[in-house]
Amino acid sequence: MTRLEKKLADLKTAGRKGLFIYITAGTPTIDESLRATITAEKAGADVVEIGIPFSDPLADGAVIQASSVTALKNGITLEKILDMCKKIRAESDMPLIGMGYINNFMSYGYSGGSAAYDGFEKFIVDAKAAGMDGVIIPDVPHEESADMRAVCKKYSVHLTEFITPETTPERMKETCASASGFVYCVSNTGTTGVKKIDYSRINAKILDARKFTDVPMAVGFGIGSGEVAVQAAQNSDAVIVGSAVVKLLHAGKFDDAMNLIKEIRAALDKNFNK
Amino acid sequence: MNKRFGKYGGQFVPETVMPALMELEQAFAQYKDDADFLAEFKTYLQKYAGRPTLLYFAENLTAHYGKAKIYLKREDLLHTGAHKINNALGQALLAKRMGKRRVIAETGAGQHGVATATVAALFGMDCKIFMGVEDIERQKLNVFRMKLLGAEVVPVTCGTGTLKDATSEAIRYWSTNITDTYYIIGSVVGPAPYPEIVRDFQKCIGVELREQALNEFGKLPDYIVACVGGGSNAMGIFYDFKDEAAVKKFGVEAGGRGEDTGDNAKTLSGAGRPGILHGAYSYLLQTPQGQVVEAYSVSAGLDYPGVGPEHSYFKDAGVVNYVAATDAEALAAFQLLAKTEGIIPALESSHALAYLEKLMPNTAPNENVVVCLSGRGDKDVQSVAKILGEGVI
Numbered sequence: 001m002t003r004l005e006k007k008l009a010d011l012k013t014a015g016r017k018g019l020f021i022y023i024t025a026g027t028p029t030i031d032e033s034l035r036a037t038i039t040a041e042k043a044g045a046d047v048v049e050i051g052i053p054f055s056d057p058l059a060d061g062a063v064i065q066a067s068s069v070t071a072l073k074n075g076i077t078l079e080k081i082l083d084m085c086k087k088i089r090a091e092s093d094m095p096l097i098g099m100g101y102i103n104n105f106m107s108y109g110y111s112g113g114s115a116a117y118d119g120f121e122k123f124i125v126d127a128k129a130a131g132m133d134g135v136i137i138p139d140v141p142h143e144e145s146a147d148m149r150a151v152c153k154k155y156s157v158h159l160t161e162f163i164t165p166e167t168t169p170e171r172m173k174e175t176c177a178s179a180s181g182f183v184y185c186v187s188n189t190g191t192t193g194v195k196k197i198d199y200s201r202i203n204a205k206i207l208d209a210r211k212f213t214d215v216p217m218a219v220g221f222g223i224g225s226g227e228v229a230v231q232a233a234q235n236s237d238a239v240i241v242g243s244a245v246v247k248l249l250h251a252g253k254f255d256d257a258m259n260l261i262k263e264i265r266a267a268l269d270k271n272f273n274k
Numbered sequence: 275m276n277k278r279f280g281k282y283g284g285q286f287v288p289e290t291v292m293p294a295l296m297e298l299e300q301a302f303a304q305y306k307d308d309a310d311f312l313a314e315f316k317t318y319l320q321k322y323a324g325r326p327t328l329l330y331f332a333e334n335l336t337a338h339y340g341k342a343k344i345y346l347k348r349e350d351l352l353h354t355g356a357h358k359i360n361n362a363l364g365q366a367l368l369a370k371r372m373g374k375r376r377v378i379a380e381t382g383a384g385q386h387g388v389a390t391a392t393v394a395a396l397f398g399m400d401c402k403i404f405m406g407v408e409d410i411e412r413q414k415l416n417v418f419r420m421k422l423l424g425a426e427v428v429p430v431t432c433g434t435g436t437l438k439d440a441t442s443e444a445i446r447y448w449s450t451n452i453t454d455t456y457y458i459i460g461s462v463v464g465p466a467p468y469p470e471i472v473r474d475f476q477k478c479i480g481v482e483l484r485e486q487a488l489n490e491f492g493k494l495p496d497y498i499v500a501c502v503g504g505g506s507n508a509m510g511i512f513y514d515f516k517d518e519a520a521v522k523k524f525g526v527e528a529g530g531r532g533e534d535t536g537d538n539a540k541t542l543s544g545a546g547r548p549g550i551l552h553g554a555y556s557y558l559l560q561t562p563q564g565q566v567v568e569a570y571s572v573s574a575g576l577d578y579p580g581v582g583p584e585h586s587y588f589k590d591a592g593v594v595n596y597v598a599a600t601d602a603e604a605l606a607a608f609q610l611l612a613k614t615e616g617i618i619p620a621l622e623s624s625h626a627l628a629y630l631e632k633l634m635p636n637t638a639p640n641e642n643v644v645v646c647l648s649g650r651g652d653k654d655v656q657s658v659a660k661i662l663g664e665g666v667i
Contacts, residue, residue: 056552057442058287058288058442058445065433069433103549103551103560103566114547116281116547141286141287141292143292164289186289189450190449191290
């Protein structure tokens with residue numbers, strides 16, 4: 001059982017909802033993002049998604065785009081992110097998931113030349129050794145992920161599958177069949193960022209997905225307060241909060257970011273504790 | 275449907291985009307060989323866009339080099355002034371059949387934006403054009419043209435505010451509004467099935483050329499030269515000749531400020547290596563860490579850090595030779611064609627013309643060279659005047 005599976009199983013036993021917090025590595029500085037990750041756990045995060053900055057983040061809204069620009073200016077790289085993981089591991093057993101775009105993973109360990117290069121497996125090996133438990137690759141849909149699934153399976157690293165309110169039953173059956181760790185339930189069409197969303201659509205999809213898999217479900221996109229987290233957690237096992245926290249961290253409002261995590265934690269526990 | 279060209283292409287997009295791609299795949303499969311659809315497309319190409327375009331014998335330019343005969347495939351004579359209208363018409367007709375009431379597009383120099391705004395006006399569709407703030411500043415005239423045509427121009431501030439960011443933002447908008455919106459991508463790039471769709475709507479250039487060449491000089495061309503940014507005009511003119519090894523094909527990329535500066539768009543002919551941007555695996559200008567590098571060219575239509583995946587396949591398979599021409603070489607070719615033939619070419623097409631300097635000495639008088647004159651240069655005269663130090667406006 002991986003750290004992630006154990007954490008999610010423990011939460012289930014305790015009748016609690018999981019709280020995943022996304023933190024862009026390298027924003028506002030590399031050291032501050034490391035401190036944020038460690039402090040987030042103390043504030044109530046169960047899992048941290050380490051955001052891996054890419055120059056062209058297609059699935060992300062304005063907040064995570066801006067944080068990625070800052071992080072890249074600060075010189076963040078996959079190597080430095082794995083160093084962060086090792087430092088976190090020295091203090092914590094909290095599950096860590098790397099969330100990044102495929103081109104960065106494929107470039108890991110590249111040393112020159114114009115020939116096709118694929119460093120994905122090398123990354124997974126090093127990520128595992130650094131204490132990363134899984135990866136989320138938002139620009140690799142199920143249809144393109146067969147090779148990556150095989151690599152991740154080989155090293156017992158989770159590769160996250162997605163469902164959205166638009167996912168058809170046929171595709172849901174397929175994606176759920178290879179679900180690992182947790183299923184990322186995208187709450188709406190479009191990109192990451194806090195906005196008004198009707199969570200009833202994804203909540204209904206989650207009930208469908210449960211027919212195909214026992215892997216826990218985490219809802220993300222649009223969650224910026226305790227109240228909204230409660231809506232998103234109705235049928236899911238966990239919620240994912242990204243942009244709302246990243247926006248505060250990027251602005252240097254470290255304490256406000258941690259207080260937001262505490263607020264969401266408290267709202268979830270108040271509404272769902274057995 | 276085949277989603278790859280060799281190992282290139284694919285569908286590397288967020289899950290939120292997948293339903294839209296699947297719907298598009300289904301519609302394209304239904305209509306691509308549908309007689310009614312193709313007849314309608316052909317009618318608009320002929321009656322509205324102005325096809326077939328001329329194959330013009332450039333006698334003075336031929337005399338200038340004194341070698342093979344030079345012909346120009348005059349895509350610049352099409353309505354809106356470039357080959358982009360072929361694809362915009364085809365995709366808008368597809369959108370209509372799919373029941374979409376809004377079309378969106380990305381644009382760099384503004385040519386594809388103008389073509390899309392034009393067909394949206396023609397077919398009575400809502401139209402949003404995503405354009406980087408840098409490009410809006412550089413291409414004010416085209417921004418006004420799009421507005422005249424009834425389109426909304428959406429300024430894109432993210433990233434570097436240029437074509438790649440406008441493309442990302444168009445995809446983001448599409449992923450948010452998939453049910454009523456059709457994304458008319460402007461080149462043979464993006465996730466499958468786009469590279470195939472755009473190629474199919476542009477391949478009329480090469481099909482016409484084959485017939486015209488046989489009529490004009492009784493054989494196929496010996497050389498075809500076209501500029502490559504994303505690569506739609508090049509794919510359009512090359513595709514019908516892809517299996518003709520005797521027809522030597524040259525794709526000319528933007529060499530920018532020159533070899534050692536790094537300021538170029540030489541994705542295939544320079545420092546690119548395969549990577550993933552905007553949904554496709556293809557050659558890409560990127561850092562060792564896999565961050566996409568901003569391309570540079572004097573021509574806004576060529577400064578894209580990626581390239582169509584089928585071009586990557588053609589490069590590896592040796593179907594096309596990919597080369598480059600610098601800003602300075604393109605500017606010289608721009609002026610040479612104006613002075614010798616009375617034709618002002620687009621700066622993009624000027625890169626193809628510039629390659630004649632290297633190609634022509636190796637040709638023989640009994641051979642024929644065809645250059646794809648993908649667009650007219652009216653849009654560029656202001657920026658060229660500025661570069662040449664002429665005080666206009």
